[in-house]
Amino acid sequence: MKTLGTTLALLLACSPGIASAQTADPTSFAASADVQAQTRAMLAEMKPGQGFMWRPLVRDGATVAAIEIWKKPGRPAVHPAEAEYAIVLEGAGTLVSGGTLADPATRNPGLVEGSRIEGGTTRTLGPGDVILVPAGVPHWFGITGDRLVLLGIKLPGAK
Template sequence: MKTVNGAIALLLVAAAMPSPAPAQAASEPVVAGRVEIQAQTQAMLAEMKPDQGFMWRPVLRDGKTVAAIEIWKKPGRPAVHPTEAEYAIVLEGSGTLISGGTLNDPKTSNPGLVEGSRIENGATRSLGPGDVILIPAGVPHWFGITGERLILLGVKLPGSK
């Protein structure tokens, strides 16, 4: 768990730091510690309705950059974030990630999200606590749940596409 907590702290500090303007020093980092992350996760789990499959809540925010807890109890729809890369650390639980390939039946839900019916020819990977994920902007992906739930600390960042 020490490695996961260290990775969480590093990701949170990196996500919270704004890009400095030219000739200006960066502002101070903002950190959400392990206790705050655990408390928010427990509060979210307590708030979820029995049939609710997903909950998302920001932990830190700097403009458009957000670090958030994602709780998955049911798989969502396959998705693409056209202009944002997605970094995530598995905090708890286990699951499956399917990424790459082709998103079938794409429908734009909002400018930052395209959802589809399934992914064809994607790579499948098992996920567990401590795993770190990077999904580049524009890459189809889907999270499956193994067991009771999959809890991620996710950060969306402007991508290069």
């Protein structure tokens, strides 16, 4: 009987389904209620005149999905080595992307800002829209109404 018990324990321990059940799940997760609560908290914390707030929602090491609240447009930007993926959660705005970044100034290795985008494509943004701006592509978000709320993720650019 001891041999049968030992064999059964060994089989269970070596089974892929059982082994994965015993390993902690590395998935980072935020339910819809968590997203809404974080957005409400960020809106409440924003000071009058503050145009932008960013806060991580879920992460996997250096990869972060963050809530971005835009109340005023920022400067046109390029992320040389990162693509930017975003989903519009609420509000409305405009995306201008492509073209050429005028008057580029490097703020840090991951960010080049300019005064405007020349020759870009303009798109209207609303809830549910999905954006993927490749690494090295100029982009700018305008705000229509009181805010534009995005779930944004920076991803390593294609090599």
